[in-house]
Each structure stands twice: as structure tokens, then as C-alpha cells.
Amino acid sequence: MKIFHKAMNRASLIGLTALTLGLGACTKNFDLYNTDNTGVSNGQLDPDFNKLTLLRYAQRSIYNFAGGGDPNSFQLQQNLAADCFSGYLMSATPFNGGQNNLNYFLVTGWNGEAFKVGYLNVMSNIATLRSLGVDKQYPAVWAIALTTQVEAMSRITDIYGPIPYSKAGTAKTGIPYDSQQDVYNLFFRQLDTATAAFRDFIASNGSYPFSSTKYDATNYNGNMTQWLHFANSLRLRLAIHISNVDPVTAKQQGELAMAPASGGLITTNADNFSLPTTDGGLSNPLAFISINWADIRINAAIATYMTGYKDPRISRYMDKSTDGSFAPAYEGIRIGSITSANVKGDYQNYASVSASSFGLKSNVTLMTAAEVYFLRAEAALKNWSNVNGSAQSLYEAGITTSMSQxxxxxxxxxxxxxxxxxxxxxxxxxxxxxxxxTNTTIAWSDAATDAVKLERVITQKWIAMFPEGQEAWTEFRRTGYPKLFPVVNNNSGGTIDGTIQIRRLPFPQQEYNTNGAEVQKAITLLGNGKPDNGGTRLWWDTGK
Incomplete structure (x- = not known):
């Protein structure tokens, strides 16, 4: 209850108009497919390079623990949304009198947080770096900035669909939205720029006159080879995202990501992409919300999959329940089961079911070698080139790599x-x-149908990606796997199909207030007269 009170008293979502005011005037308009457009003028980096720390702030905001000890923003940005929609987590706290996003009563004040963080903490900081000339003076650092932006903003478009991207920063009012297809195409072009710069830097044994601690808050610490592996793996992830709706582009981009000449993918746990908590005052926000506020617990879905499969990772993911009324066990909460009807009843006791096992200083891992093996396994099922293995061998490598992790x-x-x-x-x-x-088992069978093979790949990828709920929610929406329990109480008023489950979040209210005409145009980009609500599918969400 306390966190809801604090979160809802924060300032309302700051619109994109405020972002552009902060960026300053633009010097030119950029074509949609310009590789590195952010719509601001070039300047000069200070001699002490201190402003490179803006990139560190942007990186932390991918998962949003820049605020250190009070992760209110992360709780709204991801935890009370994708983390729960993905089947990973669920809250026992009856926020808003039990009427909230977790039973599809979408709270307007919650739904803009991811948008706000993306533009004010990520896009704004990276645009400032370009205005200081980082793209021209230090192209490999700029490549990290572009890759960071694609990673962060791909999460934003996968929440809302159309977003302002190609013209962000080119005007102070009336900022247009791009279709999600156009946003993805620009992501690929930006990754072209980034990966070329990484390869050039590596080939020339490049160096810069400042420490990587100035600009890299990730576990890579400025290692350009690891950044290249991550950028290629990110391209593969995005290609798989769009493989149902645009198979031609998906195949082209996926094969490019896996091509030997591109420089390699993440293949070992040493290359997993993480945000450490080593900086003073930082805490893992998921652990903080679980340990200090008791606001989040394990979802019934992940608990039942792992107990049924006798998964040896379960004790690493979650603790056993501490409720004295039943024996300690790995128990989760089914999404949508906490509402106003039981706000004064048993909800307090649900806080004693399983919590995540992560500590306050646990790193936040956003991409793993295991995920990339599963991406390649799916690419093999699609008969893409350059996968370097069979679907079975890559599927099994994904499992063993996760176990090793x-x-x-x-x-x-x-x-x-x-x-x-x-x-x-x-x-x-x-x-x-x-x-x-589902009755789907673990062992691979070449005799299985394509649907069963895909279900195995996605289910094991979902287990391996825990607790990174944003990507897990995307994959559930894209494929229908794993098969998740429907929400117990659907308070959407009929806007969200309880069987299909929630597909997106509505555009932020502050955008309606400050950029309303463009939001109305953005709604048309959802396609076929689809409304701006949680039941509308995104472009890549074909229902296949």
C-alpha cells in the first residue's frame, strides 16, 4: 500500500514536448532511415569527458535503477506490468483498492512510466551526447550509445506499438509517431552503424583518451568485442520478433546477425549483458521491491512449470513459502486473484508465498547466451542460414548454458x-x-509437430530468461507460448480478452494532453480501426 501511495503522488508523465525543449533547437530534419538521427546539433565534448557519464545514466534506465534505493519508477515501468503479464511475478498488495493493471483495470497514472523513462532518461541523454560530437569524435562510444538506445527503445515500442522515434527532437510541439514497422527498420539501420563502428575499432586496435568507467555502466566495461556480440544478438532478437509479420526482412536481418563476417554472437555466459549494482547506493530494484516492500512475489505460472519439470534452477529463482499454515513449498500467486473483493481478507497472507531469491546486490541481466541459443534454435526451425547447428542441438545448448549460468x-x-x-x-x-x-515435455523429438517444437523452444527460453519480464511478455504475445493461466478477475470492462490476455499498454495520458493530434494519428497506425487499449495487438503480434 505504501508504494502505491508514493508512486501515485509522483509528478505526472512528462510529455515528449518537454523532452524536445530540453534538447534544444534542431539544425536539420532527418530521413526516417538515417542511421543515427536524434535531431540535435553537433557541439564539442568537454575536455574532461565528464559528460560521457550521460551514457551510463541511459544504460541504467533500461531497467531503471538509476535512482538507487527507491525504485518507484521501475515498479511502474516494468514490475507491475511486463514482469507480471509474462507469468514471472505477481503482487499480493491490493494497489488502488485492488483495482489495477494486474486484473486489467489499467491505471492511467501507471501506464506512462515506461514512455517517460525512455524519452527523458534514455533518448534525451543520448541526444545530448550527439550534440557534443561524440558520434564524430569517438564512433565506438557512439556505437555503444546507439546500441543502448535500440535496446531501451525496442522495449518501449514493444509496450505501446507506434512511438515518436525518427523525429524525436526535431520539433517542440506536434512530434509525430512512427509505425512500429518503421521503428524496427530504423533499429536495424542504427545497428548497422553501431556494428560497423565496433568492427572498425576492433580491427584497428583502437583506444580512447578516457576510461570506460566514464561511459559504460554495464558489465562489459567498454569491451568493444562484447558490445559487438551484444549488438549482433540484439539484431537477431529483433529479427525473430518480426518473423511472423515480415518474414523477408526478418530472415535478412537474422542471417546478417548470425553471419561469421558480422563478428559473432553471445555464446558464453561470460558475454551475458548485465547492469551491475557495484556503483555506490544502487540496489537491484526487483530485489528491493521484494525484500524491503514485500510488494512482489512469484507468479503461479513460473512456479508450476518449474515444479512440474523438476527444474534444478528453481531454488536459484525463488525461495520456498514461509506461511505457517502449510508446509514450505514453491508456491506462486495466480495473476488477477488480488482484487477489491479480498482487499481486507487473505491478501496479507499471500505475501508469505514464494519470493524471488535475488539479493539487493544481484546484477540485472538483460540478455544471456542461453536466450541467443534459443533464438538460433527458432531460426533453425525457420530454415534460416548461418545458424551453425540443428534446432535440437541449439535447443539443448540453450538449456545447458542456462543451467551453467x-x-x-x-x-x-x-x-x-x-x-x-x-x-x-x-x-x-x-x-x-x-x-x-499443456502436456508438453522437455526432451526434443524430431517427430514432433512444428508447433510442439516451437512450444518447447519458447517455453525453455522463457524459463531461462527469468526474471527479465519485458522480453518474456513480448515472446508470449508473439508466439502464444508458454501457455499461461488466464487472469482470475478481468476488470477491463471488455476491452481485453481474458483468453488472449493483455497485448499492450495504452498511450500515456500526458501524451494526449500535450501531443494529442499526433496521438490520434498514432492510433490509426495500430491498424484496421483498432482502439488505444490493452486488447489491441501490436504490428508483430499476428496471432499466428
Whole structure:
């Protein structure tokens, strides 16, 4: 309750107009497919290079723990949205009297946080670096900035759909939105610029007259080879995202990402892309919300998949329940089961079900080698070139690499052809019980249908990506896997289909207030008269 009170008293979403005022006047308009457009004029970096720290702030804002000890913004940006929609987490706290996003009563004041963070913390800081001439003076540092921007803003477009991107910073009012297809095409062009700069820097044994601690807050610490691997892996992720709706572009971009001449992908856990908490005062925001506020607990979906599969990673992901009324067990909360109807009842007791096992100083991992193996496995199912392995070998490599990441022995997990996800039995309220929605097992079978093969790949990728809910929600929407329990109470007023589940968040109210005409145009970019609500599918969300 306390966090809701604090979060809702924050200033309302600052519109994109305020961002452009902060960026200063533009000197030219940029074509949509310009590789590095941010719409501001070039300047000169200070001799002490201190302003390079703006890139560090932008990187931290991908997951938004720049504020250190009070992650209110992260809680709204991701935790009470994608983390729960993905089947990973669920809150036992009855925010807003039990009527909130977790039972599809979408709270206007929550839904703009990701948009605000993307533009004010990421786009603005990176635009300032370009205005200081970083792109011309230090192209490899600029490549990190572009890759950071694509990583951060791909998460934003995958929440809302159309966003202002190509013209962000080119005007003070009336900032147009781009279609999601155009945004993705620009992402690929920006990654072209970034990866070329990384390769040039590596080939020339380049160096810069300042420490990487000035500009890189990630675990890579300015290692351009690791950044190149991440940029190529990010291209592959985005190509897979659009593979149902634009298979030609997806294949082209995916094969480019995997091509040997591109410089390689993330293949080992040493290359996993993470945001450390080593800077003074920083805490893992998910752990903070769980440990200090008790506002987030494990979702029934991930708990039932892992218990049913007898997954050895489960003790690394979550703690057993501490409720004295039943034996300690890995127990989750089914999404949508906390509402105003039980706000004074059992909800307090749900706080004693399983919590995540992460500590306040745990790193935040945003892409892993395991995920990339699963991306390649799906590419193999699509018969793309350059995958360097069969779907089965890459699928199994994804599992073993994840096990290694969490320092557990896989045992016979890969060959288990009998274990299935468990049904859910709510320890507090049997009305929330639900049978398992799938009989899919773990062991690969070439005789299985394409649908079963894809379900195996996505389900194991989903388990391996925990707790990174933003990408997990995207993959659930794109593929329909893993099969997640529907929300118990659907308070959307009919705007969200409880079977299909939530597909996006509405555009921020502040954008309606300050950029209204362009928001109305953006709604038309959703396609076919689709409304601006949580039930509308994004461009790449074809329902196939």
C-alpha cells in the first residue's frame, strides 16, 4: 500500500514536448532511415569527458535503477506490468483498492512510466551526447550509445506499438509517431552503424583518451568485442520478433546477425549483458521491491512449470513459502486473484508465498547466451542460414548454458520425456485453482509437430530468461507460448480478452494532453480501426 501511495503522488508523465525543449533547437530534419538521427546539433565534448557519464545514466534506465534505493519508477515501468503479464511475478498488495493493471483495470497514472523513462532518461541523454560530437569524435562510444538506445527503445515500442522515434527532437510541439514497422527498420539501420563502428575499432586496435568507467555502466566495461556480440544478438532478437509479420526482412536481418563476417554472437555466459549494482547506493530494484516492500512475489505460472519439470534452477529463482499454515513449498500467486473483493481478507497472507531469491546486490541481466541459443534454435526451425547447428542441438545448448549460468547440474533434464508442467493449487483459495494448460515435455523429438517444437523452444527460453519480464511478455504475445493461466478477475470492462490476455499498454495520458493530434494519428497506425487499449495487438503480434 505504501508504494502505491508514493508512486501515485509522483509528478505526472512528462510529455515528449518537454523532452524536445530540453534538447534544444534542431539544425536539420532527418530521413526516417538515417542511421543515427536524434535531431540535435553537433557541439564539442568537454575536455574532461565528464559528460560521457550521460551514457551510463541511459544504460541504467533500461531497467531503471538509476535512482538507487527507491525504485518507484521501475515498479511502474516494468514490475507491475511486463514482469507480471509474462507469468514471472505477481503482487499480493491490493494497489488502488485492488483495482489495477494486474486484473486489467489499467491505471492511467501507471501506464506512462515506461514512455517517460525512455524519452527523458534514455533518448534525451543520448541526444545530448550527439550534440557534443561524440558520434564524430569517438564512433565506438557512439556505437555503444546507439546500441543502448535500440535496446531501451525496442522495449518501449514493444509496450505501446507506434512511438515518436525518427523525429524525436526535431520539433517542440506536434512530434509525430512512427509505425512500429518503421521503428524496427530504423533499429536495424542504427545497428548497422553501431556494428560497423565496433568492427572498425576492433580491427584497428583502437583506444580512447578516457576510461570506460566514464561511459559504460554495464558489465562489459567498454569491451568493444562484447558490445559487438551484444549488438549482433540484439539484431537477431529483433529479427525473430518480426518473423511472423515480415518474414523477408526478418530472415535478412537474422542471417546478417548470425553471419561469421558480422563478428559473432553471445555464446558464453561470460558475454551475458548485465547492469551491475557495484556503483555506490544502487540496489537491484526487483530485489528491493521484494525484500524491503514485500510488494512482489512469484507468479503461479513460473512456479508450476518449474515444479512440474523438476527444474534444478528453481531454488536459484525463488525461495520456498514461509506461511505457517502449510508446509514450505514453491508456491506462486495466480495473476488477477488480488482484487477489491479480498482487499481486507487473505491478501496479507499471500505475501508469505514464494519470493524471488535475488539479493539487493544481484546484477540485472538483460540478455544471456542461453536466450541467443534459443533464438538460433527458432531460426533453425525457420530454415534460416548461418545458424551453425540443428534446432535440437541449439535447443539443448540453450538449456545447458542456462543451467551453467545458475551453477546447477542439468542431470537428466534434457532427456526427460515424461515430466509436464503442474496444475495450480492455490494454498489460500481453491477458487483460483487451474489445471495445467499443456502436456508438453522437455526432451526434443524430431517427430514432433512444428508447433510442439516451437512450444518447447519458447517455453525453455522463457524459463531461462527469468526474471527479465519485458522480453518474456513480448515472446508470449508473439508466439502464444508458454501457455499461461488466464487472469482470475478481468476488470477491463471488455476491452481485453481474458483468453488472449493483455497485448499492450495504452498511450500515456500526458501524451494526449500535450501531443494529442499526433496521438490520434498514432492510433490509426495500430491498424484496421483498432482502439488505444490493452486488447489491441501490436504490428508483430499476428496471432499466428
Amino acid at each position: 545458475w551453477n546447477v547440474a542439468p542431470g537428466a533434464y534434457i532427456t526427460d520425456a515424461s515430466s509436464k508442467p503442474a496444475s495450480y493449487h492455490d494454498p489460500k483459495n481453491k477458487k483460483n485453482d487451474h489445471d495445467s494448460l
